[in-house]
Amino acid sequence: MTAHPTNGLDDVVHQRVRLGVLAIAHEARRVEFGFLRDNLGVSPGNLSQHLGVLENAGLIDIEKGYEGKRARTWVTLTKAGRMALSAEIANLKALISRVESPGTPPD
Amino acid sequence: MTSRSAFAEGDPRRLLSATRSLTNRVRRAQRATWLPLLVFATVTFVSILVTAYGGHHPWTCATMPGHPGGRVCSVYSTAQFVYWPIALVLAYAAIAAFYIRRSNARGVGTRVRPYAVAGAIIAVAVTAVAAWGSYKLLVTPDPAALTSMPLRLVTPAGAIGLALLVLTWAERNRALLLLSVAYLAVVLLPLNFWVLGPNPNWVVPIAIHGMVLLLGGTGFLLAQRPWRRPA
Numbered sequence: 001m002t003a004h005p006t007n008g009l010d011d012v013v014h015q016r017v018r019l020g021v022l023a024i025a026h027e028a029r030r031v032e033f034g035f036l037r038d039n040l041g042v043s044p045g046n047l048s049q050h051l052g053v054l055e056n057a058g059l060i061d062i063e064k065g066y067e068g069k070r071a072r073t074w075v076t077l078t079k080a081g082r083m084a085l086s087a088e089i090a091n092l093k094a095l096i097s098r099v100e101s102p103g104t105p106p107d
Numbered sequence: 108m109t110s111r112s113a114f115a116e117g118d119p120r121r122l123l124s125a126t127r128s129l130t131n132r133v134r135r136a137q138r139a140t141w142l143p144l145l146v147f148a149t150v151t152f153v154s155i156l157v158t159a160y161g162g163h164h165p166w167t168c169a170t171m172p173g174h175p176g177g178r179v180c181s182v183y184s185t186a187q188f189v190y191w192p193i194a195l196v197l198a199y200a201a202i203a204a205f206y207i208r209r210s211n212a213r214g215v216g217t218r219v220r221p222y223a224v225a226g227a228i229i230a231v232a233v234t235a236v237a238a239w240g241s242y243k244l245l246v247t248p249d250p251a252a253l254t255s256m257p258l259r260l261v262t263p264a265g266a267i268g269l270a271l272l273v274l275t276w277a278e279r280n281r282a283l284l285l286l287s288v289a290y291l292a293v294v295l296l297p298l299n300f301w302v303l304g305p306n307p308n309w310v311v312p313i314a315i316h317g318m319v320l321l322l323g324g325t326g327f328l329l330a331q332r333p334w335r336r337p338a
Contacts, residue, residue, distance in 0.1 A: 016122065023126045024215075027133040032214025039132055067211065089126070092119040099119075 012057045013088045017042055017050045022085040025060060025077040033073040051075065059084050136215045138278050138331055143202050143222075144286075144324030147267050150194045151317035154263070155310055158186040187237060191263040195230035199223040199270075218277040226270035233266040264294045264316045282330075286323045293319055 013019055020040045025031050037047050054060045059081035063074045077085070163184045170178055199222075206219035240261065268291040275284040293315060 016125070019122065019126065020129055023129050024133055027130045028137070028216040029218070030210075030216035031133075035136070035214035039129060072214075089123070092123050095119045096123070 010084060010088060012053060012059070013084050015050070017047070018054055019085075019088060021047075021050060021054060021075065022059065022077065022081055022088075025075050026082060026085055030074055030076050033075070036075065054081070057084075133215060134279055135331075136213055137210070137217055138280060139206060139209060139333060140274070140278060140280060140283050141324045141328035141331055141333065142205055143198075143271070143274060144320050144327060146198050146202060148317050148320035148324055150198055151264070151267075151313060151320060154186050154190060154194070155313050155317075157190040158184060158309070158313070161186050161190065188234065192230055192234040195263065195266065196227050199226040199230070222270060222274040222277050225273040226266075229266045229269050230263075233261050233263065236261045262294070264313075265291070267316075267320070268294050282327070286319075290316070290319050290323070 013022065017040055021036055024036060024039060028035075033044075033047065033051075036051075037044055040047065042050075051060065051062060055062050057080075059078055061076045061078055063076070065072055065074070161184060168178045203219050203223035206217045206223075210217035210219075268287060271283065271287040271290065274280070275287050
């Protein structure tokens with residue numbers, strides 16, 4: 001018996017804001033805090049909390065610095081972060097496939 | 108920038124769809140396709156002036172096989188071996204600098220490095236191959252080879268087209284892929300009626316290459332509207 005796709009979902013990644021951070025960082029390679037805040041539609045405090053969770057899990061690196069007098073925070077995806085994002089996307093696709101499959105009994 | 112989230116709660120289908128939407132937003136914020144096209148259109152049009160007024164300089168001569176006393180000489184043009192390599196490398200440096208500056212301003216990384224590096228390498232390689240080709244033609248003169256397809260690819264226009272394919276990959280840009288293929292087709296196809304006859308007009312093909320880049324660059328400029336901040 002194959003494992004249900006939900007078993008593969010990682011609680012750290014399977015959260016809309018954190019999944020969004022990983023998706024943006026993967027495509028952008030390097031992304032600034034303000035870009036994440038604007039595109040995810042979250043408050044700075046909320047975003048900081050989510051970034052902390054991802055950093056503690058080793059999925060992102062956070063680099064803080066100054067550009068002139070302006071403080072800037074840059075986020076990059078780690079190798080573990082890329083793998084976690086790929087696994088989450090694969091699991092979501094498997095879940096959709098399983099739900100849409102005509103012979104699948106309801107859970 | 109909008110404060111509205113593109114990332115909605117919901118089922119896996121909606122999560123995947125929202126992830127794709129975010130990916131597309133990042134790509135739109137990263138793209139500045141109009142800039143390389145307009146830069147290379149300018150470089151191409153300026154090359155017409157350099158070719159016209161830069162002159163041709165004797166390189167070396169050799170006796171022609173089968174023609175006693177006959178000699179075939181090779182010349183190099185200022186445009187071919189001086190202007191183009193310098194202009195292309197400087198253009199890639201300027202494009203990379205613009206992309207990086209814009210990336211810092213927008214807070215989103217750029218994928219310009221593979222394009223700029225590949226473009227500069229192709230430019231230098233094309234110049235080296237052109238020099239080797241000139242020498243080869245001197246040793247075994249073959250006028251038909253001048254209009255052969257491989258030789259047309261080993262030109263500054265071919266180098267620009269090949270590098271545009273790298274930018275297509277870097278920007279994941281289907282519209283640019285269409286333009287790059289069309290541009291390379293114009294460069295490669297044997298539409299050489301203007302170089303035949305007693306008064307060959309060398310300006311026409313270069314002007315056509317420049318116009319394709321100019322029109323493409325203008326189209327992307329209007330589509331991408333860089334004067335607006337991405338939503």
